[in-house]
Amino acid sequence: MRRSWKGLAAAGVVAAPVGVGVVYAAAAAVGLVGVSRPDGASGQRVARVLAEPAVWESTLWSLWVASASTILAGAAALGTAAVFRGPGRLDRSARSAAVLPLPIPHLVAGVLGLLILGQSGLLGRAAYALRLVQAPADVPALVYDGWGVGLILTLAWKEFAFLVLVAWSALAERGAALEEAARTLGASPGQTFRRVTAPVLLRAMLPAGVAVFTFILGSFEVAALLGPSDPLPLPVLTLERYTDADLGRRSDAFVLALLGIGLAALAVGGHEWARSRWPDLEG
Amino acid sequence: MTTGGLVVGGLEIGFGDAPGLRAISFSVARAERVAVVGASGSGKTTLLRAVAGLVPIHRGTVVVGSRDVTRLPPELRGAVYLHQSPVLFPHLTVGENVAFALRLRRVPERETLKRVQELLTAVGLPDFAPRAPRSLSGGQRHRVALARAVAAAPEVLLLDEPLSALDPTLRDEVRVALLGLQAEYSPALLLVTHDLDEAALMADRIAVLLNGTLAQVAPPAELFQRPDSLAVARFLGMRNEIPGRVRSGRFECALGSFPVPAGISAAGELVGIIPVDAVDVVPSPSGSARVLGVIHRVQGTSVLVSRNGVELEARAAASSTPKAGETVDLRIYPERLILLPAIA
Amino acid sequence: MRSRLRLLMAGVVILSAALPFAVLAVGSVAGEWRWPALVPSAIEGDAWTATLAGGTRLGPALLYSLALGLATGVLGTCVALPVGRAIAELHGWRRHLGAGMVFLPVAAPPIALGTGLQLTSLSVGLGGTFQGVLLAHLIPTTGYLSLFFVGILSVWDRRAEDEARTLGANPRQVLTRVTLPMLRPSIAAAAALGFLISWGQVPLTLLVGRGRVPTLPLEVFGYVQSGQERFAAAGALLLALPPLLALGAARLAARDVDVVPV
DSSP states (O other), X not given: OHHHHHHHHHHHHHHHHHHHHHHHHHHHHTTSSOSSOOOOOOSHHHHHHHHOHHHHHXXXXXXXXXXXXXXXXXXXXXXXXXXXXXSSHHHHHHHHHHTTTTTSOHHHHHHHHHHHHSTTSHHHHHHHHTTSOSSGGGSXXXXXXXXXXXXXXXXXXXXXXXXXXXXXXXXXXXXXXXXXXXXXXXXXXXXXXXXXXXXXXXXXXXXXXXXXXXXXXXXXXXXXXXXXXXXOOHHHHHHHHHTOSSHHHHTHHHHHHHHHHHHXXXXXXXXXXXXXXXXXXTO | OOSSSEEEEEEEEEETTEEEEEEEEEEEOTTOEEEEEOOTTSSHHHHHHHHHTSSOOSEEEEEETTEEOTTSXXXXXXXXXXXXXXXXXXTSOHHHHHHHHHHHTTXXXXXXXXXXXXXXXXXXXXXXXXXXXXXXXXXXXXXXXXXXXXXTOOSEEEEESTTTTXXXXXXXXXXXXXXXXXXXXXXXXXXXXXXXXXXXXXXXXXXXXXXXXXXXXXXXXXXXXXXXXXXXXXXXXXXXXXXXXXXXXXXXXXXXXXXXOTTOXXXXXXXXXXXXXXXXXXXXXXXXXXXXXXXXXXXEEEEEEEETTEEEEXXXXXXXXXXXXXXXXXXXXXXXXXXXXXXX | OHHHHHHHHHHHXXXXXXXXXXXXXXXXXXXXXXXXXXXXXXXXXXXXXHHHTTOSSHHHHHHHHHHHHHHHHHHHHHHHHHHHHHHHTXXXXXXXXXXXXXXXXXXXXXXXXXXXXXXXXXXXXXXXXXXXXXXHHHHHHHHHHHHHHHHHHHTOOOHHHHHHHHTTOOHHHHIIIIIHHHXXXXXXXXXXXXXXXXHTOOHHHHHHHTTOSOOHHHHHHHHHHTTOHHHHHHHHHHHHHHHHHHHHHHHHTOOXXXXXXX
């Protein structure tokens, strides 16, 4: 009994700052405290901010980017993990190389995105060398673009390293035994991949995928460097409002902050719910 | 009562919702070896861990070396516990592993090193002190773990399935090391195992743990010849149960009437057990029993026979093993008959 | 055919991992670089020479970030190890609750956390200070590292600790002579992870530091926003190097120190 109290108290210490931040943001959002003069509690600001189309455009846009880059990175990780899992030299080289971006700060990925995918970046120059384009204007806009293609590619490149590492450790842990069982039961290599390897990997990668999705949804610096100005990615919009020249709009940022935290909580909660409904893999 | 050693009295342990262990009382004298046998899940390991102080007990006392240690933490009990697969500390060398308990007690370094060398020599690994644990074979690691345990100079050594994780070829190696160490340092030795042969080979006495309590504690020969109850007999794998009754000094059953062996007081409805090696088959064309099948084992050949509707397993001479379908005569040695009350 | 495809895929994987660092290196010394040339027509080393001569903000920022990262890694590990152990000792729903709680600081968007904490940090006099930013960096770090230790310690093999107890070690001796030495590789990994979380952090530094705490990522961010690509590339390379060195060191030190079963 005393032990459980101690464990939860310890967890509480680590979680407390988030609680302080959320409580403060909530108090500021309804006007109890804030950058502008506190003017008593009211839900007016919350209602006004949540009624702005720009806010919802930013939210949907950020959700799109997070989903697309997570799925792209996950699919690439799944394929790479399945192909390069052997003990051979090629496999080991691919494994060593694939995890290189893992510890690199996201900001570095953002700089790379600009240098490679930008309008005058290396990709456009390479396209010219291959006679695919004739002038800088012909290079499709991958950065600051409405669909966020450059941002998605950059984030997928960065998160691929993490997901492929998770996939490899899942394969190393129980892949071989399950696949051998499937093969002896009469499955072809292709069937084994579709019916055993891929489902097992997906299930093992899901928690990591949710973590990546949540992280990208809230990540600021790469979106600030590569995202469009309309709509602004949600984290960028949050900071923009927070530093708005109009002091009256600064507290809007707290509503957006709560929106961001809410979305993260929804993703994590949804994942826990899905996991509780699926049978455990460890059977 | 013996001086030193281990005395467990009235031990009671719950395991969650399960009934757990109750009324466990036994003792192990200095230099004695007692093996606790029981089915898997019967609580053998829990019993050992409770003696070591690693599991809380509900009731009862644990006395180690005439000191009541029931309320003491594991490190003050003088009882060293070894897991089925004992672990060597991976961050220490073999010598440092053996020195672990000595360093805890701040034994002077010169003496520590001397003692480590003695113990490693005693387990046949005199040159292994500087090696890393991961460079050792399974049997070598086991022997180092034993040396490390004995270095703590325990009153009691608690071994959980000490040989069952080892390849059969390594068992002798570890058993020899264990018996050698015990002969030299004389701790009381309590081991648990599911393997009766191992228990009989290693222990002076065997304690049978059935349904959460000790059903019988006896030397191997006595246990195998005189099990206390049908439950113990069945646990020991005894076959050839025949219901019958005792009337005027004779056990009457479907196989005939046999004198009750000397020294046994029995009356009324009972179950007789005729040990397999107390029935011989003798080939005979006009025999009263029919051979149902032949069972070959490493220890010898036995045959399954049927007489008067009773099926028996009997010993066959290797030279003249009958074939299925043949008729044989049975020669029963009534002095080996075991008579036990039927289980209600 | 199959092996050709594998070779092609391996090429893509290796190139996509290695090429970016070459791009940064070239970018950091690129002088005139007209479209569509694949390489710059002139080399300009000023980003590096100026940095070495103390003429850019990159050098001091690098040292500042190193100090901040080391402090975050060490302090974060010191907090997270006991927290992770306490949570790992919980059972059933309590462990899920505890793990969920320490997951909060990891999942909360840093920009949202930063806006909520900026004024709080100001009101206690920590806004715009090293200590304030350190505390801010410790928020996601302690959460992440606690989860890391919960993961390790929930499957921790207690046999070595049990045997040490019966060999005569009291709980404190078990901790210092068995548990911590056995955890040493994980502790080193945790400190490195904590360093990395601080090392790449932008939004929390921006908000709690109020622009007065000059970390390397903030300087790089500033160079990018002002269009000084050469300096941004040099800074990005400086940002990439310590993590790569750490990864390399981790690989070298990966002589696994697992429990040795007998």
